[in-house]
Amino acid sequence: MALVLSFHCGRCGKEYAVYYPKALVYPLYGQGTREQGAQEDAREAESGALRVLQERARQQGKTWVNAGEQQQVVCTCGKTLNLDLAQHPRVPQSRAGAARQVGLIPFGPAHRKPS
Ligand SMILES: [Zn+2]
Numbered sequence: 001m002a003l004v005l006s007f008h009c010g011r012c013g014k015e016y017a018v019y020y021p022k023a024l025v026y027p028l029y030g031q032g033t034r035e036q037g038a039q040e041d042a043r044e045a046e047s048g049a050l051r052v053l054q055e056r057a058r059q060q061g062k063t064w065v066n067a068g069e070q071q072q073v074v075c076t077c078g079k080t081l082n083l084d085l086a087q088h089p090r091v092p093q094s095r096a097g098a099a100r101q102v103g104l105i106p107f108g109p110a111h112r113k114p115s
Contacts, residue, residue, distance in 0.1 A: 002044050004053050006062065012077035017057030019050070020085055021068035028085060041068075 003025055007016040022037030031037075044050050057064050065073055067083045074080050 002041075002050055002053055004057070007065075007081060007083065009075045009077060009079055009081060011079040012075060014075055014077065015060070015062040016065050016073065016081065017053075017060070017062040018065045018067050018083050019053070021066070024068050024085065 003020040003022070005018050005020065007018055008014070009016070021041045022032075023034045023041055024037070026032040026037035027034050054064050065083065067085065071083050072080060073083065
């Protein structure tokens with residue numbers, strides 16, 4: 001199953017469905033190599049499973065983002081959204097650094113002022 005996480009823009013509330021390819025996830029969580037992940041990504045794309053998820057996200061009004069291609073998106077409101085999986089609280093297996101994050105999805109690096 002492909003890993004797709006929902007992001008909300010902290011400023012305007014726009015929703016994003018962010019797809020994390022296994023080529024990205026596997027090395028990060030030690031589940032395999034990037035190459036093994038890439039093979040499974042290709043299988044999911046071929047089977048059409050990925051297209052189904054993409055279509056579902058679209059029907060829910062979410063913007064589809066491939067985190068394998070971009071780790072950061074600039075929302076239509078101008079806010080920069082950081083999609084770095086290591087900074088996302090809802091990760092499949094939490095890592096040491098993830099514990100300090102509570103509640104809201106941490107959008108945007110800390111150096112951006114909330115004005
Ligand atoms: Zn926004």
